[in-house]
Each structure stands twice: as C-alpha cells, then as structure tokens.
Amino acid sequence: MSLKVAIQGIESSFHHQAVQKLFPNEEINLLTCDSFEKVTTAVNNSNADFGVIAIENTIVGSILPNYGLIDAGNFEILAETVLNIQMYVMALESESIHDIKEIHSHPVALLQCRDYLQKFPPQFKVIEGKDTASEAKRIKNQNLTGVAAIAGKQVAEKFGLKILDSNIQDIKENHTRFVLLGKKEKQSIRQADKASLKFVLDHNVGSLGNVLSLLTTFNINLTKIQSLPIVGKPWQYAFFVDVVFEEENFFFEVVEMLKKTVKELKILGVYKQDETHAQAQFSNAILNGK
C-alpha cells in the first residue's frame, strides 16, 4: 500500500526530493498542494498520511509562517531531513542567458539567489511563483521564450530544459531543513535524539535564562531558538526551540521540570535528527572552537 504524502509543489520540486529522502523504500502517492497551509490542512483532516514542509534555510533563515502552521496543527513533527540545495537557471533549449527577460521561482528560492539576481538590469523581471518545479514546467508546456526558472538540476532533467547557469545561490553551502508531519499513532519513533518545543514565559527577569540553565543541567543541547509573536497579545512572544540529547529519559525529565517553570509548554515532536545535519553542526562546532 502506498503512503499519501502532501507537499507544497509538484513532482521534482525540492519538497518532492525531501519526501524521497524521508521514504527511500516506500511507494509514495504525492498530494501536490499550492500552499503550505493546504499541506497542513490535508494532514489535519487525514486527507494525507503525512505532510512535509520546509522550516528553515541556511541563507534565508526560518520560514516563519510554517511555525504557526505546525503549532496550530493536530499532528506532530515525526522526523526531519536536510537537503543540500543548489540552484540552477533553466529555460527552453533555444535560449541563452542573454535572451532572458524574466525569471520565475518560489519566493524562498529567489531569496537564496538575491546577489545573482541583482546583476541583471532594472527592467529585468523577477517573479514569485508557486514552486520551483511548477514554474519550470510552465515554461516547457507553454513554450515560453525569454523566460527562465530557478530550480534544482533534477527539475531541468524532468522537464527537458536547458541549464543556463549553475549554483547561483548566494553561498555555495546551502541547506534547507524539512520536517515530516503526521499523526502520532502512525509511526513509533525509535531512538529519538531531538525534540521541538514551544513555550511561553512570564515577563520576569531571568525567565528565559532559567529555562536555558535547566537544559544545561540535563546536558541538553539547544540547536535552535526562534521567538514568534502571540497573535492577539501584542508584544508577547512564544519561543520555539529545538534540542538534541543523548538520553531520552533526561529529555522527559526536563520536560516535567519545564512544565513547572514556564507558563505554557507544548511538545511539537520528538524524533530522530537527520544524520547529515547533526554532522554538519558538529563539524561547525569544532571549527568554531578552534
């Protein structure tokens, strides 16, 4: 039986690649959506077994609206995966880079290529589209001349487009982290070593410091912290953190203590970290320590 997985975008998009990395051996039935919200709605309504959404990119930073979608959802983060994202300019076979007058892509993909796009003259149009692959597909299907898309290499291969420029993102080293969303009972997570939490604090001196010290005491490493406004409560913020740990028991012990310390606590997911991501963070830590 195949798994139904909702993504924003179509076949060959980076989200599709993330699904393939998360489920290398499964038969997948992709539910292609034109917004992140439709992905989380599909998981909420059980129209899909799972959803995959991008949460952060090493050039652009957090994809903030997706934090809200995860928080509002009736599901959990079950896994993560990190992709190496290399961007290419592609167009019809007849075109050269000098023929291109407008370029289309997903807004987050365009943000990763800001330096490159600034090199074009002011009349050159940069247009935000649905996802990298849909923009490329449209060029092919409608035989659009003077138009290019920014997408991954696999998209050019899939739709038979010519690559006009390669690795055009601002920095060669570029990664996007995706999370797998689903109902808890669908999968049991073995050997979890990472968790995503949301908490709200009182406006007291040291309240965040207390949380951080507690994590230190239990040897729990904070890998990410993101604050977001609480809608309807101006100037109040919720904290979204990712933590990694070696001992799952320590994590659940800390959760019990946090419940007594913070105003509101929600576990968004307890899962296994992507090995490649963990390795990259580890080598960065070593390099920074030198």
Ligand SMILES: O=C(O)C(=O)C[C@]1(C(=O)O)C=C[C@@H](O)C=C1
């Ligand atoms: O358009 C795509 O191919 C996507 O999968 C979207 C998306 C994103 O949402 O960040 C995924 C990875 C890259 O960071 C650029 C775009």
